[in-house]
Amino acid sequence: MNETHDARRRFLARTLTAAGTLLVAGCERLSHSEWFPKVLGAGEKLSDAVAHAVTSRKSMAQEFAEADRSPTFRSNGTAEPDTDAYRRLAADGFAGYRLEVDGLVARPASLALAELRALPSRTQITRHDCVEGWSAIAKWKGARLAALLEAAGPKPEARFVVFHCADPMAADETEFYYESIDLEDAFHPQTILAYEMNDAPLPVANGAPIRLRVERQLGYKHAKYVMRIELVESFARIAGGKGGYWEDHGYQWFAGI
Amino acid sequence: MPHATAARPGSGSYLYLRHSLPVRIMHWVNVVALTILLMSGLQIFNAHPALYWGKSSYTGAPPVLQIGMADRGAAGYAGVTRVFGREFDTTGLLGLSANANGQLAGRGFPWWATIPDNPWLAMARAWHFFFAWVLLVNGVVYVAYGAASRHLARDLLPDRDDWRSVGRSIVDHLRFRHPTGEAAKRYNVLQKLAYIAVIFVLLPLVILMGIAMSPWMNSVLPGWVDFFGGRQSARTIHFVAAWLLVAFALVHVFEVVVSGLWNHLRSMVTGRYRVRMEESHERNA
Numbered sequence: 176m177n178e179t180h181d182a183r184r185r186f187l188a189r190t191l192t193a194a195g196t197l198l199v200a201g202c203e204r205l206s207h208s209e210w211f212p213k214v215l216g217a218g219e220k221l222s223d224a225v226a227h228a229v230t231s232r233k234s235m236a237q238e239f240a241e242a243d244r245s246p247t248f249r250s251n252g253t254a255e256p257d258t259d260a261y262r263r264l265a266a267d268g269f270a271g272y273r274l275e276v277d278g279l280v281a282r283p284a285s286l287a288l289a290e291l292r293a294l295p296s297r298t299q300i301t302r303h304d305c306v307e308g309w310s311a312i313a314k315w316k317g318a319r320l321a322a323l324l325e326a327a328g329p330k331p332e333a334r335f336v337v338f339h340c341a342d343p344m345a346a347d348e349t350e351f352y353y354e355s356i357d358l359e360d361a362f363h364p365q366t367i368l369a370y371e372m373n374d375a376p377l378p379v380a381n382g383a384p385i386r387l388r389v390e391r392q393l394g395y396k397h398a399k400y401v402m403r404i405e406l407v408e409s410f411a412r413i414a415g416g417k418g419g420y421w422e423d424h425g426y427q428w429f430a431g432i
Numbered sequence: 433m434p435h436a437t438a439a440r441p442g443s444g445s446y447l448y449l450r451h452s453l454p455v456r457i458m459h460w461v462n463v464v465a466l467t468i469l470l471m472s473g474l475q476i477f478n479a480h481p482a483l484y485w486g487k488s489s490y491t492g493a494p495p496v497l498q499i500g501m502a503d504r505g506a507a508g509y510a511g512v513t514r515v516f517g518r519e520f521d522t523t524g525l526l527g528l529s530a531n532a533n534g535q536l537a538g539r540g541f542p543w544w545a546t547i548p549d550n551p552w553l554a555m556a557r558a559w560h561f562f563f564a565w566v567l568l569v570n571g572v573v574y575v576a577y578g579a580a581s582r583h584l585a586r587d588l589l590p591d592r593d594d595w596r597s598v599g600r601s602i603v604d605h606l607r608f609r610h611p612t613g614e615a616a617k618r619y620n621v622l623q624k625l626a627y628i629a630v631i632f633v634l635l636p637l638v639i640l641m642g643i644a645m646s647p648w649m650n651s652v653l654p655g656w657v658d659f660f661g662g663r664q665s666a667r668t669i670h671f672v673a674a675w676l677l678v679a680f681a682l683v684h685v686f687e688v689v690v691s692g693l694w695n696h697l698r699s700m701v702t703g704r705y706r707v708r709m710e711e712s713h714e715r716n717a
Contacts, residue, residue, distance in 0.1 A: 187689075198467070199549055206548045206555050218562030226648045234651040237658075245490035302488060302663065304647045306553065308480035309489040310663050391648045425554035431648025432561060 212425075223429040232359050236390035239300040245311040248303075248372065250380035253342035253352065256400055261341045269384040274368075278337070278405035281328030288370065288384055294318035294326075297367050305394040306426065314374065315388050317367030323404075324361060333406040336361045337413060338387055341400035344420055354398040355410050355418040355428075356389055365390045368401065393430035395421045448617065450705035455583065458574045459700055465567040466677065468559055471547040473674060474540070475556035481527075481540030483671055487662030496668060499527045501538040509538070564642060571635055587619060588628055594621035610691040612708055623687075630680050634673055641670035 205211040255261075264272050269288055277283040298316040324336070340352040360366055368385045370377055377383045382399025389396050396419070410416065415423025422428045451459070481499040484491070494517065502512040511527025513520045524530070529542035532549060543549040547559055578584035601622045604610070611620065619627070643649045644657045644666035660666045688696045699705035 195544070199544060199547070202468070202471075202547045202559075203549055206552070206559075212555070212558060215558040215562040218558065218565050221565055222561055226646070230648065230652055235654055236647060236651050237654040239487065243487055245488050246492050247490060249490065302647070304645075304663065305480070306557075308476065308667060309482075309484075310487070311490045312488045391651050393647060421554075425558075427554075427557070432646045 219427045219429065222432045226429070226431050230391075233363060234391070236301055236365055239302065239312050241300065241314070243312050244300060244314060244373065248313045248381060249309070249311050250378075251305060251307075251394065253399065254380045256340075256342040258341065258343055258348060261400070264341075265379060265383065272384050274385065274401065275403040276323065276327045277403070278407050279330040279333035280324075280406050281330060282326065284327055286323075291318045291323075291368060291370060291385065295322040297364065298371075299365055299367070299388075299390070301365070301388065301390045303394055303397065306421075306430070313372050315367065315369040316371035316374075317369035317385065317388060319364070320366045320368055320387075321362045321364070323368070324406075327406075329358065329406050332408045334358060335407050335410055335418070337405040337407055337410055337418075338398040338401045339403040339405060340398050341402050350414065350420075352398060352400070352420045353414060354387065354396055354420070355407075355413075356387075356392075356396065360389055360391070363389070363391070391431055395419070395426065396430045445706050445708045447704040447706050449703045450617070450699040451703050452581070452583070453703065454577050454581075455574075456700055456703060458570050458577075461566065461570045465563045465570065466681070468547060468563045469567060470674060470678065471545060472556045472559035472563070473671075475546035475548060475551070476553060476560060477671065478540040478546060478551060479553045479556075483668040484664040485661060485668060486664050487658065489664050499540045501528050509536070511538075564639070567635075568639060571631075571639075575631070588624050588631075590621050590624045590628075594624060597621055605687075608690050614707070616707055617705075626680065626683070630677065634677055634680070638670060638673040638677065641666045641673060645670065 272288050274286045274291060275283075276286065295318070296316055297319050298314065300312065300314045302310050302312045304310045320336070335355045335357055337355045338353060340354075342352045344350045344352055356366070365388065367388045369382075369388050370385050372378065372381055377386060382397075382401075385401050386399040387397050387401060407413070410418040414420070417423045418428045419426075482489070482495040483497040484493075484495050486493065489495070495514070496516060498514045499522070500512055500514075502510045504510050509528055510521055511523040511525065511529065513522040513526045522528075525542060526540060528536055528538050531537050532543055539551065546556070548555050575584070578588070598621050601620050604620070605622060610616070611618075641660065644660060645663060650657055650663070657663050657666055660669060695706050
């Protein structure tokens with residue numbers, strides 16, 4: 176009786192171990208295959224479609240009270256762009272900074288920080304959700320991207336706004352951080368080019384002199400150190416072609432989930 | 433548990449159709465989806481192996497749970513898990529564990545518990561959100577089918593007799609005594625309550641708390657997440673609910689093993705469950 180029990184137990188243990196090993200090994204092969212991640216990508220498309228179906232174009236991200244603000248706002252990713260060009264800009268308080276607005280616009284522009292500050296602004300206390308899982312709350316003030324885009328006049332074929340940043344993602348400075356959003360998000364009332372955080376000029380660690388706030392999406396969409404805004408019909412020809420630095424590394428373009 | 437069929441009473445035992453084909457299919461879809469969701473979820477957790485209570489992670493209060501690595505000087509590194517301020521050495525399992533190639537590496541949950549096995553957040557999210565949809569669609573279809581076929585009302589909803597037998601059922605479970613004969617064809621009351629709690633409380637909760645973590649879905653009705661304590665609380669509830677599902681699965685598998693592994697396994701594959709007649713007399717007496 177005990178022997179059969181032991182035999183059964185051994186059989187079960189072996190079966191479980193084998194099943195576990197097969198599961199892990201099988202999933203590894205699938206993760207590294209060409210086709211399976213594309214199948215998984217259907218989940219992203221479905222999430223995107225459903226999230227847009229159940230919200231309005233102007234649905235607002237939650238805003239918080241002063242007391243909800245995090246004691247310190249965490250800096251993630253680049254804390255200080257490691258280029259001579261950026262160091263020169265930072266050295267004299269970004270007096271020489273210009274934000275280029277170009278691509279599919281009727282009136283390309285080049286704006287100094289003072290000109291950005293003169294645009295219609297919005298102040299909001301919002302939560303920053305990192306794809307890693309943590310959240311932090313801060314108060315942001317910035318130029319409404321809608322106001323800037325209206326001044327530039329997007330051409331009818333423009334579909335996406337691409338943010339080119341100052342932080343190099345490769346040591347040889349051939350690759351810089353970039354992000355992109357669609358026009359729906361670009362014209363959202365809470366989408367701002369923030370130049371203030373918690374009532375003070377935006378610190379270098381958090382993207383000085385300006386960073387994007389696109390409140391219904393995860394942290395990696397909130398491009399820091401924005402130098403140039405380009406309107407495009409498609410981002411397929413920019414860098415890796417997926418619409419952002421992290422998107423080129425496998426992360427979802429729709430970062431609302 | 434529809435249709436008592438293929439009955440040959442008096443022959444000692446007979447097979448009857450215990451689980452309908454849709455229930456069997458949806459059961460195994462659940463097994464696959466929940467396993468992948470758990471393991472890819474642990475990989476996602478590993479990207480920031482700490483849990484908080486509140487609207488944000490940085491409220492001034494320490495995390496309720498944190499898994500990390502501690503430098504023990506000459507003793508080397510240790511895996512450390514902090515729960516409500518208490519510190520536990522979890523070297524080998526949490527915080528510091530051996531890679532597939534045997535080398536020690538600092539990480540939340542070990543490689544064999546996660547999909548993918550090595551740190552790869554983007555791929556873990558792809559797996560997680562795909563199978564979240566599988567789980568959701570499967571669950572909605574199950575509840576619709578269960579209502580339409582009266583499977584839920586007939587097999588899962590406890591009746592008056594069930595409520596009266598709670599005490600006896602607890603004793604029976606503790607003694608590993610399982611009903612035989614005709615009584616084995618019905619779920620017992622603890623079993624019914626466990627299934628109802630999982631189907632109507634735990635699974636909806638884990639899905640809702642997953643949705644609560646989506647900044648886009650927060651904008652459906654700004655502030656709804658505060659009902660659960662805020663986004664970071666929702667993340668913590670999501671994690672706890674997931675482990676409660678694991679606890680359920682362990683008890684479920686344990687009960688299946690001790691009450692007739694092959695009979696139960698057959699009934700969830702082919703649908704046929706063997707009822708033994710001779711034992712039914714003593715139990716029903």
